Amino acid sequence: MSAKQPTQRASAGRPPSLRDVAERAQVSHQTVSRVVNDFPGVRSATRERVLAAIDDLGYRRNNAARTLVTQRSGLIGVIAVGSFLFGPTSTLAAIEEAARKHGYMPLLATLRENSKDELIGAVDAALDHDVEALVVIASRESMVRSTADLQLSVPLIVVGPSPADVDGLATLSVDQRAGARAAIDHLAALGHRRVVLLAGPHDWVDAQQRLTSAQRRCEHHGISCQVVFGDWSAASGFQAGQELLARWASDLGTPLPTAVFAANDHMALGLLASLNAADVAVPGDISVVGFDDIAGADYFSPALTTVRQDFTSLGHQVLLATLSALAGEPMDLNPVPAELCVRASTAPPRW
Known part of the structure; x- marks a missing residue:
């Protein structure tokens, strides 16, 4: 046998x-x-x-x-806070994959609400299972600050950019500022001088960094920019497009912007839908740039120029930094580079 x-x-x-x-x-x-x-x-x-x-x-x-x-559990606590959007979920999947490749098992907790009490409860539950380290995926500024207040006996890494005034917190993210700079540099090189910045929610650190970087780059290039806020959803992008067109229709002396930089691809999708419904040509009348490079962005109509975030590399770098912390070695916390993907939704302005 x-x-x-x-x-x-x-x-x-x-x-x-x-x-x-x-x-x-x-x-x-x-x-x-x-x-x-x-x-x-x-x-x-x-x-x-x-x-x-x-x-x-x-x-x-x-x-x-x-x-x-061995006095080792082989567990890494991973707490995802308050978001099930493309970026956080993609990062979570990459961390889980990287952990298994290195012989660790992630102990996962997901929190739908941005509650400090729920965060503390999830952390306590993870520590009760003897996790060797904690990874917190938190994009809202309030939750990043709550995480910074934690007093822990195990290594802690936050996935997401850190607020400027928060010190001593190990954070890892895609380079949000560089991604926004690349988007505005692209529009400037095409000749755009009137740009709308469709920003994400105020309380999201990555939205803040994309916006401030884009504004500074517009100033650098002498571009006139107007800021409109959305909530990451395609619906808010559609509404922003309708409001933009309504203001232009009510004051024909004010020219349309020649380009829009949307802080994520879902808002860019909604914006494209509103422009299409009003027979405004993209990129003929208005160029559009997004951020994320979500699956299918190259099949938008037209294919979307966007900033790609490499969440697989981010997740693997988070795990490697965690392993370095466990070994008492310096962590590589350099941000993951962002990459501009130029497609059909951008072109030189007609006027």
């Missing part, structure tokens, strides 16, 4: 144990333990034999016992 038959995997009606692996590999159970826990000092040939026995028997290590021996 093959060694991989189910009857061999669970002899005597029980799952295979560490001693079963040791017998199959013809080594001591201490050697198997060292291989399972990735300790050094095991010859490569012996390690390969043990791993083959583990695969043959279908052995699964006892994490509770591992924690007692």
